Amino acid sequence: MNESLGCSPKASPRLWAASLIFSLSLIAATWMQKYLTLGRVSGLAVAVLPAAGCAFLLFEEVRYMRRLDELQKQIQLEALAIGFPAAMVLLVLIGFLHYGGFLPQKMDLRNLWLLAPFCYLLGVLIARKRYL
Amino acid sequence: MKNRLRVLRAEQDWSQAELAQRLGVSRQTINALETGKYDPSLPLAFKIARLFGRPVEEIFEPDADLR
Secondary structure (H helix, E strand, O other), X not given: OHXXXXXXXXXXXXXXXXXXXXXXXXXXHHHHHHHOOOOHHHHHHHHHHHHHHHHHHHHHHHHHXXXXXXXXXXXXXXXXXXXXXXXXXXXXXXXXXXXXXXXXXXXXXXXHHHHXXXXXXXXXXXXXXXXX | OEEOHHHXXXXXXOOHHHHHHHHOOXXXXXXXXXXXXXXXXXXXXXXXXXXXXXOHXXXXXXXXXXX
Protein backbone atom coordinates (compact mmCIF):
# COMPACT_ATOMS: atom_id res chain seq x y z
CA MET A 1 0.00 0.00 0.00
CA ASN A 2 1.08 3.51 -0.54
CA GLU A 3 0.18 4.65 2.96
CA SER A 4 3.90 4.43 3.66
CA LEU A 5 4.41 7.05 0.97
CA GLY A 6 1.59 9.16 2.37
CA CYS A 7 -0.38 8.31 -0.74
CA SER A 8 -3.68 7.43 0.82
CA PRO A 9 -6.22 10.26 1.01
CA LYS A 10 -6.67 9.28 4.67
CA ALA A 11 -2.98 9.60 5.43
CA SER A 12 -2.61 13.34 5.34
CA PRO A 13 -2.86 14.84 8.82
CA ARG A 14 -0.88 17.87 7.62
CA LEU A 15 -3.55 18.64 5.03
CA TRP A 16 -6.29 18.39 7.65
CA ALA A 17 -4.25 20.59 9.98
CA ALA A 18 -3.82 23.18 7.19
CA SER A 19 -7.58 23.09 6.53
CA LEU A 20 -8.23 23.66 10.22
CA ILE A 21 -5.77 26.57 10.39
CA PHE A 22 -7.38 28.15 7.31
CA SER A 23 -10.87 27.75 8.81
CA LEU A 24 -9.74 29.24 12.12
CA SER A 25 -8.08 32.17 10.35
CA LEU A 26 -11.33 32.82 8.48
CA ILE A 27 -13.42 32.68 11.64
CA ALA A 28 -10.95 34.90 13.53
CA ALA A 29 -10.79 37.51 10.74
CA THR A 30 -14.59 37.59 10.38
CA TRP A 31 -15.04 37.95 14.15
CA MET A 32 -12.39 40.70 14.46
CA GLN A 33 -13.81 42.68 11.52
CA LYS A 34 -17.26 42.48 13.04
CA TYR A 35 -16.60 43.12 16.72
CA LEU A 36 -13.31 45.02 17.01
CA THR A 37 -12.50 48.59 16.13
CA LEU A 38 -9.47 48.24 13.92
CA GLY A 39 -6.94 50.84 12.86
CA ARG A 40 -5.49 51.05 9.35
CA VAL A 41 -2.54 48.72 9.96
CA SER A 42 -4.37 46.25 12.22
CA GLY A 43 -7.32 46.29 9.79
CA LEU A 44 -5.00 45.40 6.93
CA ALA A 45 -3.40 42.63 9.01
CA VAL A 46 -6.83 41.16 9.78
CA ALA A 47 -7.91 41.42 6.14
CA VAL A 48 -4.77 39.56 5.01
CA LEU A 49 -5.02 36.88 7.73
CA PRO A 50 -7.31 34.46 5.77
CA ALA A 51 -5.06 34.80 2.69
CA ALA A 52 -2.09 33.63 4.78
CA GLY A 53 -4.13 30.64 6.00
CA CYS A 54 -5.18 29.94 2.41
CA ALA A 55 -1.56 30.10 1.18
CA PHE A 56 -0.55 27.51 3.79
CA LEU A 57 -3.47 25.29 2.73
CA LEU A 58 -2.43 25.66 -0.93
CA PHE A 59 1.15 24.67 -0.09
CA GLU A 60 -0.03 21.54 1.76
CA GLU A 61 -2.53 20.70 -0.99
CA VAL A 62 0.20 20.77 -3.68
CA ARG A 63 2.49 18.69 -1.45
CA TYR A 64 -0.33 16.17 -0.95
CA MET A 65 -1.20 15.98 -4.66
CA ARG A 66 2.42 15.23 -5.60
CA ARG A 67 2.37 12.15 -3.37
CA LEU A 68 -0.76 10.63 -4.92
CA ASP A 69 -0.54 7.64 -7.25
CA GLU A 70 -1.77 7.82 -10.84
CA LEU A 71 -5.38 6.76 -10.18
CA GLN A 72 -5.70 9.17 -7.27
CA LYS A 73 -4.33 11.97 -9.48
CA GLN A 74 -6.85 11.01 -12.17
CA ILE A 75 -9.65 11.25 -9.60
CA GLN A 76 -8.44 14.68 -8.46
CA LEU A 77 -8.22 15.88 -12.07
CA GLU A 78 -11.78 14.76 -12.82
CA ALA A 79 -12.99 16.28 -9.53
CA LEU A 80 -11.53 19.64 -10.54
CA ALA A 81 -12.87 19.30 -14.08
CA ILE A 82 -16.35 18.83 -12.60
CA GLY A 83 -16.06 21.12 -9.57
CA PHE A 84 -14.54 24.21 -11.19
CA PRO A 85 -17.15 24.71 -13.95
CA ALA A 86 -19.95 23.74 -11.56
CA ALA A 87 -18.81 26.43 -9.12
CA MET A 88 -18.50 28.98 -11.95
CA VAL A 89 -22.03 28.25 -13.19
CA LEU A 90 -23.47 28.54 -9.69
CA LEU A 91 -21.59 31.78 -8.93
CA VAL A 92 -22.67 33.38 -12.20
CA LEU A 93 -26.25 32.23 -11.66
CA ILE A 94 -26.41 33.54 -8.10
CA GLY A 95 -24.75 36.81 -9.16
CA PHE A 96 -27.29 37.44 -11.92
CA LEU A 97 -30.22 36.42 -9.72
CA HIS A 98 -28.95 38.78 -7.01
CA TYR A 99 -28.43 41.77 -9.30
CA GLY A 100 -31.70 41.01 -11.05
CA GLY A 101 -33.49 41.42 -7.72
CA PHE A 102 -34.55 37.77 -7.41
CA LEU A 103 -32.55 37.20 -4.24
CA PRO A 104 -32.56 39.23 -1.01
CA GLN A 105 -30.43 42.36 -1.55
CA LYS A 106 -29.12 42.04 2.02
CA MET A 107 -27.53 38.71 1.05
CA ASP A 108 -23.79 38.70 1.79
CA LEU A 109 -22.01 37.61 -1.39
CA ARG A 110 -18.61 37.44 0.36
CA ASN A 111 -19.31 33.88 1.51
CA LEU A 112 -20.22 32.56 -1.93
CA TRP A 113 -16.67 31.23 -2.41
CA LEU A 114 -17.76 28.41 -0.05
CA LEU A 115 -19.59 26.95 -3.04
CA ALA A 116 -16.23 26.15 -4.66
CA PRO A 117 -15.03 23.58 -2.08
CA PHE A 118 -18.50 22.02 -2.02
CA CYS A 119 -18.48 21.67 -5.81
CA TYR A 120 -14.96 20.20 -5.65
CA LEU A 121 -16.11 17.66 -3.03
CA LEU A 122 -19.06 16.79 -5.25
CA GLY A 123 -16.57 16.26 -8.09
CA VAL A 124 -14.45 13.98 -5.88
CA LEU A 125 -17.53 11.89 -5.01
CA ILE A 126 -18.53 11.56 -8.68
CA ALA A 127 -14.98 10.64 -9.78
CA ARG A 128 -14.51 8.16 -6.92
CA LYS A 129 -17.81 6.48 -7.79
CA ARG A 130 -16.49 5.92 -11.31
CA TYR A 131 -13.19 4.30 -10.33
CA LEU A 132 -13.54 2.92 -6.79
CA MET B 1 -8.85 -3.43 -21.37
CA LYS B 2 -8.85 -6.86 -19.69
CA ASN B 3 -6.08 -8.05 -17.43
CA ARG B 4 -4.98 -11.14 -15.49
CA LEU B 5 -3.83 -9.22 -12.45
CA ARG B 6 -6.16 -10.95 -9.99
CA VAL B 7 -5.10 -14.42 -11.18
CA LEU B 8 -1.39 -13.57 -11.09
CA ARG B 9 -1.73 -12.05 -7.63
CA ALA B 10 -3.57 -15.15 -6.40
CA GLU B 11 -0.79 -17.36 -7.80
CA GLN B 12 1.72 -15.44 -5.70
CA ASP B 13 -0.67 -15.57 -2.71
CA TRP B 14 -0.42 -11.82 -2.29
CA SER B 15 -3.16 -9.60 -0.89
CA GLN B 16 -4.16 -6.44 -2.76
CA ALA B 17 -2.37 -4.45 -0.09
CA GLU B 18 0.82 -6.46 -0.56
CA LEU B 19 0.77 -6.02 -4.32
CA ALA B 20 0.04 -2.30 -3.89
CA GLN B 21 3.07 -1.95 -1.64
CA ARG B 22 5.31 -3.75 -4.13
CA LEU B 23 4.13 -1.47 -6.93
CA GLY B 24 4.11 1.74 -4.86
CA VAL B 25 0.43 2.50 -5.45
CA SER B 26 -2.66 2.48 -3.22
CA ARG B 27 -4.77 -0.63 -2.57
CA GLN B 28 -7.71 1.16 -4.20
CA THR B 29 -5.69 1.44 -7.41
CA ILE B 30 -5.07 -2.34 -7.43
CA ASN B 31 -8.76 -2.94 -6.88
CA ALA B 32 -9.70 -0.55 -9.72
CA LEU B 33 -7.20 -2.32 -12.01
CA GLU B 34 -8.49 -5.79 -11.14
CA THR B 35 -12.12 -4.81 -11.64
CA GLY B 36 -11.27 -3.20 -14.99
CA LYS B 37 -12.44 0.24 -13.88
CA TYR B 38 -9.04 1.77 -14.53
CA ASP B 39 -6.38 1.10 -17.16
CA PRO B 40 -2.81 1.65 -15.95
CA SER B 41 -0.33 4.03 -17.50
CA LEU B 42 2.42 2.48 -19.63
CA PRO B 43 5.07 2.85 -16.86
CA LEU B 44 2.79 1.13 -14.33
CA ALA B 45 1.90 -1.63 -16.80
CA PHE B 46 5.63 -2.32 -17.35
CA LYS B 47 6.25 -2.23 -13.61
CA ILE B 48 3.50 -4.86 -13.15
CA ALA B 49 4.94 -6.98 -15.96
CA ARG B 50 8.44 -6.80 -14.45
CA LEU B 51 7.11 -7.74 -11.01
CA PHE B 52 5.39 -10.86 -12.33
CA GLY B 53 8.23 -11.65 -14.76
CA ARG B 54 5.96 -11.77 -17.79
CA PRO B 55 5.59 -9.68 -20.94
CA VAL B 56 2.98 -6.90 -20.79
CA GLU B 57 0.81 -8.49 -23.48
CA GLU B 58 0.53 -11.64 -21.39
CA ILE B 59 -1.04 -9.65 -18.53
CA PHE B 60 -3.04 -7.00 -20.39
CA GLU B 61 -5.33 -7.70 -23.30
CA PRO B 62 -6.91 -4.94 -25.37
CA ASP B 63 -10.69 -4.79 -25.87
CA ALA B 64 -12.09 -6.56 -28.93
CA ASP B 65 -12.42 -3.31 -30.94
CA LEU B 66 -8.71 -2.55 -30.47
CA ARG B 67 -7.46 -5.99 -31.53
